[in-house]
Amino acid sequence: MDHKFFTVTDYVIFGLLLAASAGIGLYHAVSGGRQRTTQEFLMADRSMRCLPVSLSLIASFQSAVAIIGVPAEVYTHGTQYWFIGCAYVLGLLIPAHVFIPLLYRLHLSSAYQYLELRFSRAVRVCGTLTFIFQMVVYMGVCVYTPAFALNAVTGFQLWGAVLATGLVCTLYTTMGGLKAVIWTDVFQTGVMFAGQLAVIVVGVQKTGGPAEVWRKVWEGNRISGLDLNPDPTERHTFWTLGVGGVFLMLSLYGVNQAQVQRYLSSRTEKEAIRSCYMVFPALQLALALSCIMGLVMFARYCDEDLSGRVGGSSRDAMVIYFVMDMLQDLPGLPGLFVACLFSAALSSISSAFNSLATVTMEDLIKPRFPAMSEETATLLSKALALSYGLLCLLMAYLTHLMGDSVLQVALKIFGMMGGPVLGLFCLGMFFPWANSTGAGAGLAAGLAVAFWVGIGSIVTRSGAGRALPVSCSAVPPSHNTSAVGEAALRTQSGLQRFYSLSYMWYSGFSCLSVVLVGLAVSLLTGPKRQEDLEPGTVFPLFGNVFRFPPDDMKFCGGDLTQSVSTMRFLCQTLNQQLSWSVRSLSFLLPWSREGEQESGNRKEVVIYLMLSSRRP
Numbered sequence: 001m002d003h004k005f006f007t008v009t010d011y012v013i014f015g016l017l018l019a020a021s022a023g024i025g026l027y028h029a030v031s032g033g034r035q036r037t038t039q040e041f042l043m044a045d046r047s048m049r050c051l052p053v054s055l056s057l058i059a060s061f062q063s064a065v066a067i068i069g070v071p072a073e074v075y076t077h078g079t080q081y082w083f084i085g086c087a088y089v090l091g092l093l094i095p096a097h098v099f100i101p102l103l104y105r106l107h108l109s110s111a112y113q114y115l116e117l118r119f120s121r122a123v124r125v126c127g128t129l130t131f132i133f134q135m136v137v138y139m140g141v142c143v144y145t146p147a148f149a150l151n152a153v154t155g156f157q158l159w160g161a162v163l164a165t166g167l168v169c170t171l172y173t174t175m176g177g178l179k180a181v182i183w184t185d186v187f188q189t190g191v192m193f194a195g196q197l198a199v200i201v202v203g204v205q206k207t208g209g210p211a212e213v214w215r216k217v218w219e220g221n222r223i224s225g226l227d228l229n230p231d232p233t234e235r236h237t238f239w240t241l242g243v244g245g246v247f248l249m250l251s252l253y254g255v256n257q258a259q260v261q262r263y264l265s266s267r268t269e270k271e272a273i274r275s276c277y278m279v280f281p282a283l284q285l286a287l288a289l290s291c292i293m294g295l296v297m298f299a300r301y302c303d304e305d306l307s308g309r310v311g312g313s314s315r316d317a318m319v320i321y322f323v324m325d326m327l328q329d330l331p332g333l334p335g336l337f338v339a340c341l342f343s344a345a346l347s348s349i350s351s352a353f354n355s356l357a358t359v360t361m362e363d364l365i366k367p368r369f370p371a372m373s374e375e376t377a378t379l380l381s382k383a384l385a386l387s388y389g390l391l392c393l394l395m396a397y398l399t400h401l402m403g404d405s406v407l408q409v410a411l412k413i414f415g416m417m418g419g420p421v422l423g424l425f426c427l428g429m430f431f432p433w434a435n436s437t438g439a440g441a442g443l444a445a446g447l448a449v450a451f452w453v454g455i456g457s458i459v460t461r462s463g464a465g466r467a468l469p470v471s472c473s474a475v476p477p478s479h480n481t482s483a484v485g486e487a488a489l490r491t492q493s494g495l496q497r498f499y500s501l502s503y504m505w506y507s508g509f510s511c512l513s514v515v516l517v518g519l520a521v522s523l524l525t526g527p528k529r530q531e532d533l534e535p536g537t538v539f540p541l542f543g544n545v546f547r548f549p550p551d552d553m554k555f556c557g558g559d560l561t562q563s564v565s566t567m568r569f570l571c572q573t574l575n576q577q578l579s580w581s582v583r584s585l586s587f588l589l590p591w592s593r594e595g596e597q598e599s600g601n602r603k604e605v606v607i608y609l610m611l612s613s614r615r616p
C-alpha cells in the first residue's frame with residue numbers, strides 16, 4: 001500500500017482539537033459549583049437547555065465507527081443501509097413520549113434505579129452490570145477504530161493516538177464532569193459535520209461534479225430500492241432496518257444511561273422532550289452525509305483497480321485511503337478530517353466514562369454505603385471516571401485482537417446487550433403484573449439467546465452479506481448468483497439459519513425474549529398485585545387492557561381451579577387486547593361506523609361466555 005502522509009499543519013489541527021477539549025474540561029472544573037457535588041459532576045445540576053443536550057445526544061453513539069463504517073457499507077453494498085433513517089421516526093418519538101416522561105418524573109439519577117422501584121434491588125444490579133459490560137466493550141471499539149484506520153493508511157502512530165485520545169478524554173471527563181462532557185460534545189459534533197462535509201465537497205469536485213457522481217453510482221448499481229424481502233436472515237432490508245432498527249434506537253435513545261442521563265440533566269421535562277425531537281433532523285443529516293460519502297467514494301474508484309494500492313486491507317481502511325487521496329494536496333484539510341474522526345470518537349468515549357461512573361456510583365456503591373459523605377462520593381465518582389478511562393485503553397487492545405466490519409461489531413454489541421435491557425424496561429413499564437422473578441428470568445433468557453445467536457454468527461461466520469461488484473459500467477443483475485445463494489440457503493441446517501439472523505434484529509429479538517419469558521415466569525410464580533406496585537412506574541398503555549389478574553391466581557402451588565382461572569384470565573386479556581386493537585384501528589377504516597365497534601364488543605362477550613361456561 002502506498003502511504004499518504006500528514007504535514008505539520010495536520011498534526012497541529014489534531015493537537016488543537018485535544019487542547020480545546022481539555023480547555024472546556026478545565027473551564028467547568030473551575031467555574032459553576034467547581035464540581036464539588038455528585039449532582040453537578042454526574043447530573044450537571046439538572047440545569048441544561050435543549051440545544052446542547054440534543055447535540056450531545058447525537059454525539060454519544062455517533063463515533064468514528066459510523067463515520068468510517070457507513071461509507072464502507074454503502075461502497076460495498078449500496079444505499080440500502082440508508083433506510084435505517086425510517087427507524088429514527090418511531091425510535092425517537094417513543095423515547096420522547098413514553099420513556100422520558102416516565103423516567104423524568106421519577107426524579108432518578110440512574111436509569112437502572114427504575115428497575116429497583118419497579119422490581120427489586122437484584123434486578124437493578126443485573127441491569128446495571130449488563131449496561132457496564134456493553135459500554136466497556138463499546139468504548140474499546142470506539143477508541144481503537146480511528147487510530148487503527150489512520151494507521152493502516154497513513155502510518156499515523158497507532159498506540160500514540162490511542163493513548164492521546166484515551167488520556168485527554170479521561171482528563172476532561174474527570175475534571176469537568178457532565179457539563180464538560182456535554183459542552184465538548186457540542187463543539188465536537190460541529191467538527192464532525194465540518195470534516196464530513198469537506199470530504200464530500202472536495203470529492204464531488206474531483207470526481208467531475210454531482211451529475212457525474214450520480215451517473216456512476218446509478219450505473220454501478222449502488223442506489224438501492226426498497227427491499228421488502230421478509231426473510232429475517234437477509235442482512236439489510238426495509239424490515240430489518242426500518243423495524244429492527246426501531247428496537248436498536250429504543251435501546252440507545254430510550255433506556256441507555258448515557259442518553260437517559262442527558263434527559264435527566266435537562267432543566268424541565270419539556271426541554272428534555274424537545275431535545276429528543278431536535279435529534280431527529282441532526283441524525284438524518286449525519287446519516288445522509290456518511291451515505292453520500294460512500295457514494296462519492298464509489299464514483300471515485302469504480303473504474304480503477306485498487307487492489308494493488310489498498311492491498312488486502314479492509315473496506316474500513318479504504319475509506320481513510322479515499323479521504324487522504326481527496327484531501328492530501330489541500331493543506332489543513334487532512335487534519336480537519338482527522339479532527340473529525342477523533343471528535344466523533346472522543347464524544348462517544350466521554351459519554352461512556354461519565355455514564356459508567358454514574359451507574360457504578362448510584363447503582364453499585366451508594367446503596368451499599370448510604371451514609372457516605374457528599375465529598376467522598378464526589379471524589380470517588382472522579383476516581384471511577386479515571387479508572388474507566390484506563391480500562392478503556394485495555395479494551396482498545398482487546399479490540400485490536402478482533403476483526404470484522406467495525407459498524408457491524410458496534411451494532412452487534414448494542415443489540416446483544418442493549419436489547420435485553422430494553423426488554424426489562426418494556427416488561428416493567430407496559431405489564432403491571434410482571435414480577436421481579438419474571439424480570440430476572442427474562443433478562444437471563446434474553447441475554448442467553450442474544451449471545452447464542454451473536455457468538456454463533458461470529459464463530460460460523462454467518463450473515464456477512466454479498467458484496468456488489470465494483471464497476472461503474474452497468475452490470476446485468478446476476479440472477480444466477482442469487483439462485484445459487486438460495487439453493488445454499490435451503491441446504492442450511494436450522495441452527496445455521498438461526499445464526500444467520502440479521503444483526504439488525506438482535507435488539508428486537510432479545511427484547512421480545514425478555515418480555516415473553518418475563519411474562520410467563522411472572523404468571524407461574526404469582527403476578528404482582530396492584531397494591532404492591534410503586535406509583536408512576538407503569539406507563540398506561542392501552543388503557544386498562546393489561547389489568548391485574550385476580551388475587552388468588554397462581555399456577556404453581558395452587559390447585560386446579562386456580563390454574564383454570566389463570567388460563568381464563570390470560571384468554572380474557574388476549575381477547576380484550578384484540579378487540580381493543582380492532583376498536584382503536586377502526587377509525588382508520590372509512591366504512592367503519594358504530595355497528596363495527598358493536599360487533600367487536602359482541603365477539604368479546606361471546607368468548608367471555610364460552611370461557612365462563614367452563615367454570616368448574
Ligand SMILES: CC(C)(CO)[C@@H](O)C(=O)NCCC(=O)O
Pocket residue numbers: 061062063064065066067084142252283348407410411
Ligand atoms: C446508532 C446509530 C444507528 C444511530 O445513532 C448510528 O449512529 C450508528 O450507526 N452508529 C454506529 C456506532 C458508532 O458510531 O459508534
Ligand code: NA
Pocket residue numbers: 058059060061062063064343344345346347348349
Ligand atoms: Na461520538
